[in-house]
Amino acid sequence: MKLKNICLGIVCIAALSSCNDKMNYHEYTTYDKEYVFSDFGRTAGFVNNIYSYLDEDLPSLVSFASACDEAEMAVNYSVILDFTNGNWSALNPKSLWGYYSGIRAANYFLKEAQDLDFYDLRFAQDYESQMARFNRYQYEVRLLRAYYYFVLVRAYGDVPFTTEVLTEAEANSISRTSAATILDFIANECEMVAPELPITYTGIPDASGGDNPETGRVNRGTALALKARTLLYKASKLFNESNRLEWWREAALANKEVIDYCKSNSITFGKYTDLWGANNYKASEVIFARRVGDTNGPEVNNFPIGMENARSGNCPTQTLVDAYEMIDGSTPNANDLYGKRSAIENDYCCEWR
Numbered sequence: 463m464k465l466k467n468i469c470l471g472i473v474c475i476a477a478l479s480s481c482n483d484k485m486n487y488h489e490y491t492t493y494d495k496e497y498v499f500s501d502f503g504r505t506a507g508f509v510n511n512i513y514s515y516l517d518e519d520l521p522s523l524v525s526f527a528s529a530c531d532e533a534e535m536a537v538n539y540s541v542i543l544d545f546t547n548g549n550w551s552a553l554n555p556k557s558l559w560g561y562y563s564g565i566r567a568a569n570y571f572l573k574e575a576q577d578l579d580f581y582d583l584r585f586a587q588d589y590e591s592q593m594a595r596f597n598r599y600q601y602e603v604r605l606l607r608a609y610y611y612f613v614l615v616r617a618y619g620d621v622p623f624t625t626e627v628l629t630e631a632e633a634n635s636i637s638r639t640s641a642a643t644i645l646d647f648i649a650n651e652c653e654m655v656a657p658e659l660p661i662t663y664t665g666i667p668d669a670s671g672g673d674n675p676e677t678g679r680v681n682r683g684t685a686l687a688l689k690a691r692t693l694l695y696k697a698s699k700l701f702n703e704s705n706r707l708e709w710w711r712e713a714a715l716a717n718k719e720v721i722d723y724c725k726s727n728s729i730t731f732g733k734y735t736d737l738w739g740a741n742n743y744k745a746s747e748v749i750f751a752r753r754v755g756d757t758n759g760p761e762v763n764n765f766p767i768g769m770e771n772a773r774s775g776n777c778p779t780q781t782l783v784d785a786y787e788m789i790d791g792s793t794p795n796a797n798d799l800y801g802k803r804s805a806i807e808n809d810y811c812c813e814w815r
Contacts, residue, residue: 515564
């Protein structure tokens with residue numbers, strides 16, 4: 463009986479020893495740079511997350527049209543009403559500071575992903591195409607960072623600026639940089655990355671090696687357009703109090719470059735209706751657009767309350783309605799359209815509605 467027990471013990475020990483290597487795995491609970499930047503897919507996911515901070519203009523229950531004189535918000539629980547009912551305050555700032563999360567992610571990528579060669583994956587069949595995509599990421603990320611700074615400067619003027627990954631203490635002690643300095647940085651970044659970005663992603667394999675063009679990524683036109691818009695803001699009275707004419711000249715040249723780019727790449731004005739719908743990113747006049755996908759959000763949030771599931775949402779003012787041409791191309795005349803009502807009556811109706 464003892465011999466039997468001894469033999470059984472030896473078998474158990476041998477079995478446990480043979481399983482030891484297979485059971486010795488690393489369970490990741492924190493995704494450090496060694497984990498993230500050791501795989502093409504995880505690296506692509508990190509870059510895609512930086513894209514997630516891009517803004518969008520779909521008219522929803524927080525559309526800024528109702529924060530100004532373009533529309534009136536009919537839904538009394540919409541947070542956009544904070545802009546008009548006195549709730550906009552230091553405790554409820556409606557700020558754009560969230561863009562700094564995107565900026566920090568961009569700074570982190572540009573620092574930690576520098577000079578990676580993914581050597582362990584060199585024998586993968588798609589290694590060369592994946593490396594080409596990875597080498598392009600640095601220019602995409604730089605342009606995204608430039609855009610996020612542009613949005614901040616456009617809203618606030620002088621803002622904190624850094625291209626480094628800061629500690630919490632450093633971030634809390636950083637001072638503001640002048641708007642002109644940041645706008646120059648943005649324009650220079652755009653000029654430097656533009657030649658490194660493709661005109662179109664058609665024909666470039668996607669992250670999975672397929673032939674679906676990654677139309678949501680920044681391209682050369684994005685860089686040129688952002689540079690032109692940045693220099694136009696710099697030259698405007700918002701930042702150019704002394705009206706320096708050379709700044710206007712720089713803006714004019716940058717915008718002329720965009721016009722020439724569009725002309726050489728068949729980017730032209732198309733039908734207004736092409737700008738709406740799930741395929742609007744294919745419209746001939748679109749240089750860059752954030753793709754959101756199929757959604758009925760604009761209809762649900764803005765169609766008249768009498769329609770099924772509609773919430774009424776943003777109600778355009780008469781001024782906005784009159785800004786659109788008639789079906790025959792003519793400019794509407796409020797007096798002719800509304801029984802020659804006086805301007806006072808029109809204003810009253812707009813405000814009441």
